Amino acid sequence: MTEAPRHPRSPGHDTEPGGATAAARRPRAAVTVTPQQRRLARTIASQANRILEPNEELLALSEAVADIRPLERAVLGGLWPQSRRVALLLTPRRLIEIGVSCTGRRALGRIRSFPWDGVPSLKIADGWLEVRTWAQDVHRWYLRDVPDPAVGARLLKRVDLAVSTYVPSISRTAPLLHCSSCGTGRAPEAGGCRHCGDTVRSPRLAAKLALVIPGAGHLYAQRPVAAVVRCAAELALFALLAAGVLGTTDRWRILATVALGVAVLGVMKLHAAWSARLLAERAGAITPSANDRWRLLGPVGTPLSLAVLVAPLLLAGVLDGDVDWRLQFTDSRREWAVSSPPFAASLGDIPNLREVWSRRDGQWVLVQSWPFRRFESARRATARLAREWGAHGSPTVLGPHRVLEAAGEARAPDGGRLTTAVLLVIDAEARDVHALTTAADIPGTTDRLRQLVARSYWEPFEAE
DSSP states (O other): OOOOOOOOOOTTOOBOTTSOBHHHHSOOOOOOOOHHHHHHHHHHHHHHHHHSOTTOOOOEEEEEEEOOOHHHHHHHGGGHHHHTEEEEEEOSSEEEEEEEOTTSSSEEEEEEEEEGGGOSEEEEETTEEEEEOTTOOEEEEEESSOOOHHHHHHHHHHHHHHHHTOOTTSOOOOSEEEOTTTOOEEOTTOSBOTTTOOEEOOHHHHHHHHHHSTTHHHHHTTOHHHHHHHHHHHHHHHHHHHHHHHTOOOHHHHHHHHHHHHHHHHHHHHHHHHHHHHHHTTOOEEOHHHHHHHHTHHHHHHHHHHHHHHHHHHHHTTTOOSOOEEEEEOOTTOOEEEEOGGGGGGGOOOTTEEEEEEETTSOEEEEEEEEOOTTOOHHHHHHHHHHHHTOOSOOEEETTEEEEEEEEEEEOTTSOEEEEEEEEEEETTTTEEEEEEEETTSTTHHHHHHHHHHTEEEEEOOOO
């Protein structure tokens, strides 16, 4: 038959094994129980009933914050007071620590007990409770409700009795860990409870999740607020990195921005993994299936995070190998006509030829387009094109683009060679180059090309 759950006895209600009430023999002052203590008792009732023995007296109950090492406190920052929030139950046999959520309204986290025969030193002063184990480990808590001095004196006598009767051959291990699902004691090194089969949240898995997905490790450690803060911080860094990359086309500035962003992100990831590991160390038991589901986030989160990191580079166009825009002219009088490259096959094999424009008076214009080289800035592309095409003069500005003038040769329809005028339009935003080539035997050819480009517009390029 299943035993009905019993609530923790209020402080000062002492019950003897035989059923008689100690208050009938030993008069004592009435103990005041605050509303905070009542709420805390309701919060941890289920977990406490699994730990407390039927005849175990509850002397005091208090909410507390467990102290940690200065280095761990620096890693957790403002999270450590809420992440170390616990409920302390003081009985004549032991000190019981039950983790609670950051709001204090839900029992959450590990459960430990400190038998008084394993605690040779106990001190309550200035709102702090400090115990020292036989292994010389010191554990400290800052108490919200300081126990009555009579309770402290009684516990000190119990500790002194344990010290005076110390026998080295008897095991006096402290603290002892308890399963949060069934209350059974478990070894610190055990990965779960042997009684109910539940597994403990793995600090190593929490660190891995924090590395692959922003905030996932903290969410796994049952700290949703910390997960939201961590996710927002890393996404803000991603946004700053993307803005820095998109704000320039200079290769060295892009590389410097990426290097700085990767370094800062690496430090943030290491800090996230460390803090998630610390938070997960005191997380409660969960079912094995839940652990398996969390492990699936690793293979999914790694490529997703890499895609987010590479996205600014793709948006900046430094890895873009395609032409994004095409130059389209405005011709209200229909003096110009446009045809596709297959129509201009008689002109020979012209690389990157996109279109051929022809005018009613016989003038023709070849339009070639190709992208920048990878990680090439607009300034370097302009200098390279000026050198390769033999451009004369400095580049000029035509709207948002740089323009170079050059001369070249092309194959005439009759098979001969003719001199051409070339106008190189360098699109720094889309990282494309557009070369407009026409015959140079007509006076004013270059000026006509400039006028044509000036009254043209850009439209998305669609490859056929």
